[in-house]
Amino acid sequence: MTDPILSVRGLEKRYGSFVGCTDIAFDVWPGEVVAIVGESGSGKTTLLNCISGRLERSAGEIRYRLRDGRFPDLAELSEAERRFLMRTDWGFVHQNPADGLRMRVSAGANVGERLMAVGARHYGDIRRTAGDWLSRVEIPTVRIDDQPIAFSGGMRQRLQIARNLVTHPRLIFMDEPTGGLDVSVQARVLDLLRGLVTDLSLAVVIVTHDLAVARLLSQRMIVMKGGHIVEAGLTDRVLDDPRHAYTQLLVASIPES
Amino acid sequence: MTLPTYNFAYLDEQTKRMIRRAILKGIAIPGYQVPFASREMPMPYGWGTGGVQVTAAILGPDDVLKVIDQGADDTTNAVSIRAFFAKTANVATTTKTADATIIQTRHRIPEERLQAHQTLVFQVPIPEPLRFLEPRETETRVMHGLEEYGLVHVKLYEDIAQHGHIATTYAYPVKVEDRYVMDPSPIPKFDNPKLGRSPALQLFGAGREKRIYALPPFTEVASLDFEDHPFTVQRFSRPCALCNATGVYMDEVVTDDRGGRMFVCSDTDHCETRQADGHRGPGLPQLGPHAASDRESAR
Amino acid sequence: MPEGALLSVRDVAKSFVMHLRDGVVLPVVANVRFDLFPGECVVLGGPSGVGKSSILRMVYGNYAIDAGSVLMRDPSTGEIRDLGAGDPRLVLAIRHDGIGYVSQFLRAVPRVSAVEIVAEPLVARGVDRADALLRARDLLTRLNLPETLHGLPPATFSGGEKQRVNIARGFITDHPVLLLDEPTASLDAENRDVVTAMIREKLARGTAVLGIFHDQPVRDAVATRTIDVAAFSARKAV
Numbered sequence: 106m107t108d109p110i111l112s113v114r115g116l117e118k119r120y121g122s123f124v125g126c127t128d129i130a131f132d133v134w135p136g137e138v139v140a141i142v143g144e145s146g147s148g149k150t151t152l153l154n155c156i157s158g159r160l161e162r163s164a165g166e167i168r169y170r171l172r173d174g175r176f177p178d179l180a181e182l183s184e185a186e187r188r189f190l191m192r193t194d195w196g197f198v199h200q201n202p203a204d205g206l207r208m209r210v211s212a213g214a215n216v217g218e219r220l221m222a223v224g225a226r227h228y229g230d231i232r233r234t235a236g237d238w239l240s241r242v243e244i245p246t247v248r249i250d251d252q253p254i255a256f257s258g259g260m261r262q263r264l265q266i267a268r269n270l271v272t273h274p275r276l277i278f279m280d281e282p283t284g285g286l287d288v289s290v291q292a293r294v295l296d297l298l299r300g301l302v303t304d305l306s307l308a309v310v311i312v313t314h315d316l317a318v319a320r321l322l323s324q325r326m327i328v329m330k331g332g333h334i335v336e337a338g339l340t341d342r343v344l345d346d347p348r349h350a351y352t353q354l355l356v357a358s359i360p361e362s
Numbered sequence: 363m364t365l366p367t368y369n370f371a372y373l374d375e376q377t378k379r380m381i382r383r384a385i386l387k388g389i390a391i392p393g394y395q396v397p398f399a400s401r402e403m404p405m406p407y408g409w410g411t412g413g414v415q416v417t418a419a420i421l422g423p424d425d426v427l428k429v430i431d432q433g434a435d436d437t438t439n440a441v442s443i444r445a446f447f448a449k450t451a452n453v454a455t456t457t458k459t460a461d462a463t464i465i466q467t468r469h470r471i472p473e474e475r476l477q478a479h480q481t482l483v484f485q486v487p488i489p490e491p492l493r494f495l496e497p498r499e500t501e502t503r504v505m506h507g508l509e510e511y512g513l514v515h516v517k518l519y520e521d522i523a524q525h526g527h528i529a530t531t532y533a534y535p536v537k538v539e540d541r542y543v544m545d546p547s548p549i550p551k552f553d554n555p556k557l558g559r560s561p562a563l564q565l566f567g568a569g570r571e572k573r574i575y576a577l578p579p580f581t582e583v584a585s586l587d588f589e590d591h592p593f594t595v596q597r598f599s600r601p602c603a604l605c606n607a608t609g610v611y612m613d614e615v616v617t618d619d620r621g622g623r624m625f626v627c628s629d630t631d632h633c634e635t636r637q638a639d640g641h642r643g644p645g646l647p648q649l650g651p652h653a654a655s656d657r658e659s660a661r
Numbered sequence: 662m663p664e665g666a667l668l669s670v671r672d673v674a675k676s677f678v679m680h681l682r683d684g685v686v687l688p689v690v691a692n693v694r695f696d697l698f699p700g701e702c703v704v705l706g707g708p709s710g711v712g713k714s715s716i717l718r719m720v721y722g723n724y725a726i727d728a729g730s731v732l733m734r735d736p737s738t739g740e741i742r743d744l745g746a747g748d749p750r751l752v753l754a755i756r757h758d759g760i761g762y763v764s765q766f767l768r769a770v771p772r773v774s775a776v777e778i779v780a781e782p783l784v785a786r787g788v789d790r791a792d793a794l795l796r797a798r799d800l801l802t803r804l805n806l807p808e809t810l811h812g813l814p815p816a817t818f819s820g821g822e823k824q825r826v827n828i829a830r831g832f833i834t835d836h837p838v839l840l841l842d843e844p845t846a847s848l849d850a851e852n853r854d855v856v857t858a859m860i861r862e863k864l865a866r867g868t869a870v871l872g873i874f875h876d877q878p879v880r881d882a883v884a885t886r887t888i889d890v891a892a893f894s895a896r897k898a899v
Contacts, residue, residue: 222513
């Protein structure tokens with residue numbers, strides 16, 4: 106087996122005396138999707154923000170496998186290295202696409218921005234690549250010059266996904282990527298994500314309260330409650346044979362389909 | 363004995379020192395925006411309070427000051443600032459580019475190549491070239507610090523996507539010494555090539571935004587572009603209607619209410635100097651000594 | 662683990678703790694012990710509710726086990742791995758190249774066509790997409806799924822049609838161990854025969870099959886050995 110791409114040990118985030126999350130340990134391997142589930146306030150988003158470098162941790166270790174094989178703690182990287190990582194090797198898909206897009210900039214430029222950020226200076230190439238990615242996320246290429254402000258919620262979310270994937274990142278963080286969408290639109294975005302994750306063999310850490318989303322996308326699952334991991338394992342094992350009382354409650358709460 | 367109403371050049375010496383320190387730092391780090399404690403000046407923001415403070419800080423009794431606004435010495439803004447320093451510093455003023463030691467400018471660089479003993483002071487409304495896409499100052503500072511300049515190209519990309527070419531024609535972003543991206547103030551991009559390797563010192567002052575930055579003499583300045591959409595300057599198909607000059611930046615002047623118009627030099631001193639040297643453009647009805655007043659009536 | 666066995670279930674026990682019912686413990690099976698050899702079809706027999714499906718799920722790693730081990734011999738290296746130990750990545754690896762599973766119901770994915778669902782396991786194992794789709798179509802055709810349905814998502818299919826998609830998906834790969842949970846339950850006689858033939862072909866190629874078949878004719882046609890799960894059932898002991 107290969108080495109993990111992300112390794113978290115003893116992670117804790119405190120807000121004063123309040124514990125956001127604590128005693129967190131898990132690994133993510135290349136090409137696998139790990140779902141973090143739990144209800145509001147369980148600490149899952151705090152955890153996601155800590156490991157994605159968007160929130161400073163209080164304690165613990167977060168190591169990431171760089172392309173050159175080094176495996177440093179994120180705290181050992183300079184701010185420049187960390188930011189470079191975030192816009193090349195990583196992606197972050199927000200629940201609200203407006204948080205991850207430039208709403209007053211064309212779809213093409215939204216996708217092309219990361220390319221330009223890493224030095225692409227050929228307009229034609231950038232535009233071609235942006236067009237390819239729009240098609241991959243099922244946005245008609247004729248809309249390449251439209252601003253996301255004119256897009257539907259589902260299209261915006263798909264654009265945000267394209268914008269994240271254009272630099273061929275290896276690790277994507279997702280925060281309730283389908284949470285803000287109509288049910289009819291969710292299926293399409295989910296299916297798209299599922300296809301892209303497999304085709305590009307992305308490592309994904311996805312936070313969701315929706316167990317169906319976790320089942321569809323993830324191979325492994327982490328269940329959080331009150332800032333702690335209460336159960337972790339193979340996604341279908343956790344969902345079909347939940348061991349912890351809280352997981353059983355979660356699973357029992359979904360209507361039979 | 364009467365006490366002077368103002369210190370020399372209006373600002374007190376401590377303030378001038380503070381501004382000079384900012385200028386020196388700006389010169390030491392070409393293109394870097396140095397924050398400074400901008401003072402209230404006896405004129406509204408937008409009228410050149412930044413440029414005036416820089417000029418006040420570097421002005422000496424022997425300096426000869428020229429002030430232009432959009433290339434012209436005779437517009438309200440230019441006349442007022444010139445009068446301001448004539449009164450508060452009692453310095454000599456001129457409209458001749460060649461005679462000036464300090465030229466404060468709004469939105470132009472003179473056509474005549476500047477010399478090593480000259481200093482050009484730009485009035486800057488918005489010094490931050492990244493502001494149009496990133497509203498947070500904390501973030502733009504980090505972006506400058508880490509040389510994260512992809513956003514500037516996003517703006518240029520949008521131009522091409524919308525207009526088929528880079529439609530930014532003024533305040534065209536430049537990269538200084540391959541390090542800092544800088545807003546050259548709203549000069550036409552026609553003037554961008556003059557920023558680089560200039561023998562003169564170029565200083566930029568933004569009063570409202572409280573920033574000073576500088577291009578020391580002979581600094582490398584590159585206008586940003588794409589490989590397949592290289593930077594180009596505006597071209598004018600006709601020579602100046604008054605002085606027949608080509609390869610200069612022109613203003614379009616409407617001459618009547620029937621669609622009549624002509625193109626004339628934006629740099630009035632350049633135009634007048636050429637006319638005095640005997641150059642005559644196609645827009646002049648007759649040869650005569652009053653070309654300048656003809657031009658005025660044409661406006 | 663006996664010489665030559667692919668899979669060895671050793672003293673496995675399973676119970677459910679129902680935390681939402683005051684922690685009541687529901688024992689399912691205990692002391693489950695059997696081996697599975699290449700080319701044999703072992704049928705789990707016994708009445709409904711005795712724990713047959715649970716055993717299949719434990720072997721697949723879908724249910725955790727309380728005690729014992731589920732040993733799987735790596736077909737290429739011969740290394741023996743315990744997938745009952747609860748390492749999810751080991752289970753995933755064994756599912757990738759060791760154990761295939763046809764469940765009772767197809768878990769349909771919205772918007773994905775039948776032929777793509779069937780081809781997916783091959784694509785995931787690096788087979789060229791076009792080739793995989795071709796083989797998927799062949800399998801669906803053999804299972805008499807009308808060609809007009811191949812390109813449609815199975816969400817609107819009948820029970821039997823869905824099940825044939827499910828079977829095709831499970832049979833398209835060449836896992837050395839194949840788990841079948843009542844694959845023929847909702848099929849008509851003609852398709853039952855097709856599935857029977859397909860199972861026999863797998864057996865002939867050396868695949869070890871562990872299955873539950875309520876269908877007597879199918880069972881008779883494929884079973885090489887039957888294990889009475891009632892012997893392991895923990896319920897009667899309560």
